[in-house]
Amino acid sequence: MSNATITVLPGDGVGPEVTSQALQVLRAVEDLYGHTFTVHRGLVGLDAIEEQGVAISDATFETCAHSDAILFGAVGGLPAAAKRAGGPRPEQALFRLRKEFGFFANLRPVRPVEAMYEASPLKPEYLKGTDMIFVRELSAGLYYGHLDSVPGKPSEIRHNGQEAEAVDTLLYTEQEIERVVRAAFEIAAGRRRKVTSVDKANVLSSSVLWREVVERVARDHPTVAWEHMLVDACAMQLIRDPADFDVVVTENLFGDILTDEASMLTGSIGMLPSASLGVRRTEAGMFGLYEPIHGSAPDIVGQDKANPIGAVLSAALLLRHSLGLTREAAAVEEAVEDVLREGYRTVDIHEGGCTVVGTSEMGQRIRHKL
Amino acid sequence: MSNATITVLPGDGVGPEVTSQALQVLRAVEDLYGHTFTVHRGLVGLDAIEEQGVAISDATFETCAHSDAILFGAVGGLPAAAKRAGGPRPEQALFRLRKEFGFFANLRPVRPVEAMYEASPLKPEYLKGTDMIFVRELSAGLYYGHLDSVPGKPSEIRHNGQEAEAVDTLLYTEQEIERVVRAAFEIAAGRRRKVTSVDKANVLSSSVLWREVVERVARDHPTVAWEHMLVDACAMQLIRDPADFDVVVTENLFGDILTDEASMLTGSIGMLPSASLGVRRTEAGMFGLYEPIHGSAPDIVGQDKANPIGAVLSAALLLRHSLGLTREAAAVEEAVEDVLREGYRTVDIHEGGCTVVGTSEMGQRIRHKL
Ligand SMILES: CC(C)[C@H](C(=O)O)[C@@H](O)C(=O)O
Numbered sequence A, B: 001m002s003n004a005t006i007t008v009l010p011g012d013g014v015g016p017e018v019t020s021q022a023l024q025v026l027r028a029v030e031d032l033y034g035h036t037f038t039v040h041r042g043l044v045g046l047d048a049i050e051e052q053g054v055a056i057s058d059a060t061f062e063t064c065a066h067s068d069a070i071l072f073g074a075v076g077g078l079p080a081a082a083k084r085a086g087g088p089r090p091e092q093a094l095f096r097l098r099k100e101f102g103f104f105a106n107l108r109p110v111r112p113v114e115a116m117y118e119a120s121p122l123k124p125e126y127l128k129g130t131d132m133i134f135v136r137e138l139s140a141g142l143y144y145g146h147l148d149s150v151p152g153k154p155s156e157i158r159h160n161g162q163e164a165e166a167v168d169t170l171l172y173t174e175q176e177i178e179r180v181v182r183a184a185f186e187i188a189a190g191r192r193r194k195v196t197s198v199d200k201a202n203v204l205s206s207s208v209l210w211r212e213v214v215e216r217v218a219r220d221h222p223t224v225a226w227e228h229m230l231v232d233a234c235a236m237q238l239i240r241d242p243a244d245f246d247v248v249v250t251e252n253l254f255g256d257i258l259t260d261e262a263s264m265l266t267g268s269i270g271m272l273p274s275a276s277l278g279v280r281r282t283e284a285g286m287f288g289l290y291e292p293i294h295g296s297a298p299d300i301v302g303q304d305k306a307n308p309i310g311a312v313l314s315a316a317l318l319l320r321h322s323l324g325l326t327r328e329a330a331a332v333e334e335a336v337e338d339v340l341r342e343g344y345r346t347v348d349i350h351e352g353g354c355t356v357v358g359t360s361e362m363g364q365r366i367r368h369k370l
């Protein structure tokens, strides 16, 4: 019986709609399996900026710090005018959470459900057997190589004589590379034992160092097969032969790009969950942040159209990785598959012969399968 | 009647095999249309390193400088041991050519031929109407923000106390952004009048500056529609709705990744040509470098397996952009389509019911259609 504290940060756009469904799934798990989940809520993103002047307040941060896990919705969608005026940006909430909690490994599983092959732009024969997990480095690289990523500091657009220039810095230390690569090899050891490390070593110094570290870590895992792949080749190979991948480990921005691309294998970015993990342990697992990989989708806000599956599957990862509730996590994942197999779809994954349902009905149907 | 000088740099791996076919196509055009092409050859990449100690010698560079156009094969594939030992790397030939000749705009058209829809991993209904051109910034950004990109300078892996760290710098000046964005808007004005500018403005300072410049340039082109798109969203959208794009303009590394991904729309990276253009004019066009976007493909060297179409279509771009031979360029492009429509395929684009031919037979069949 688990007694856990979860902080929910719904954020902007469709964030509240999808986290609401994910939270109701957690509540159903609580009831069915006799656990006690204490839930706190916090503001992040646009509302936090409006009410508190920052994308995430110290108080909200503290609440997170005293939880076993964070369930996160989405942030972003600042109107262009506000962006140009400077000031805090909603994304800074994410950057601060990732950095200060040391969430260096962002896990993004991609496993197209056979019942849904038709929803993908790819031909079914290309999807067969696809089951990969990305391990995206999340706490360093270009995301933190510009002063702007730290709330309150100025951006680095500077004036150099008569014209402006802008600079971002891609920096990795050996240790930052090593910890995420180790995580990837450990995950691979429990899966199909293959690691693809993605870089741009024919151009970037940081990638040359990345390769050195991968080769060293690989020597500690003699039973795991591994390969280096250039990021441009990987962007191609993800479409050409997705079943070829098992664990993919890569730096922060490459991981951002490649996982959005890979989401198309499942038919929609609305399908994919993620878990961000660091070093702090909870009673039964790791402290972590769980969020669907989609964004705030301002165009469909408040229309009961958003796909809650990415958020619900993120809740499943929360159960597994932070609360150690493996059986419950699997039950949620199976409930999602059951509903999809019965032909219910949100509009983003709609195909002929299926029944389109809204965000809340999809959530409800998943809960009923538990 | 054109009287032009072309320097051919076959390079490494399959580079010589595919440029040989492209050059024979140019020779056929010369004969058929009564032009005179003076052809020089130069070493780049591994052979240049072995014989001359550098990836491209000053003498070869000079030969290029006195030409109207450069036809380039591929470079790369240095054995791992040599890489670790430091020393010159084959890719430096490309970096130097791009930088010193000021080739800031790399054009990469992506137009899947209907007869070949089956070769793509995507369902045909997703490919319908796809006809886009990438304008990749080619002379700045992360490619030049590390000392290692300039032959002879040390890499930037440095030791910081007890551990190594590596840094790459993404720098753009306003002018570097403006010239490539202007090129994109001008190209769009002659096409379907839509520009998609791709960046990561929710993270990178350089992207914030990029957006400012795009908005300014857009005001000079009131008849061209345009949009900003985040690079992660674009990696998704290229698969989800490729027909939605007309002209895509983006920074160097994003362009590298996205164009390899987009090559999958045509079924193979072996299909795609590119033109790198700068500021120098020739008698009838622009001085430029033309290369297929694929790499040296060491695994299939010398087997008559490489797809020469990317190189042949690069020769067509050479005819159009550097020599002003529009009709001849179109004839080459049509010859390629004819051969594909007749069902001849290299092995990378093979599908049921088609006839597999080698590199040289494919080249020959294209020439016969001229
Ligand atoms: C919102 C944005 C800053 C974020 C990122 O780039 O990391 C998002 O795209 C993601 O993948 O979590």
Ligand SMILES: CC(C)[C@H](C(=O)O)[C@@H](O)C(=O)O
Residues within 6 Å of the ligand: A202, A203, A232, B075, B076, B091, B094, B256, B293, B295
């Ligand atoms: C060979 C390599 C350095 C090059 C690049 O990254 O620019 C290639 O991938 C390309 O796209 O032309």
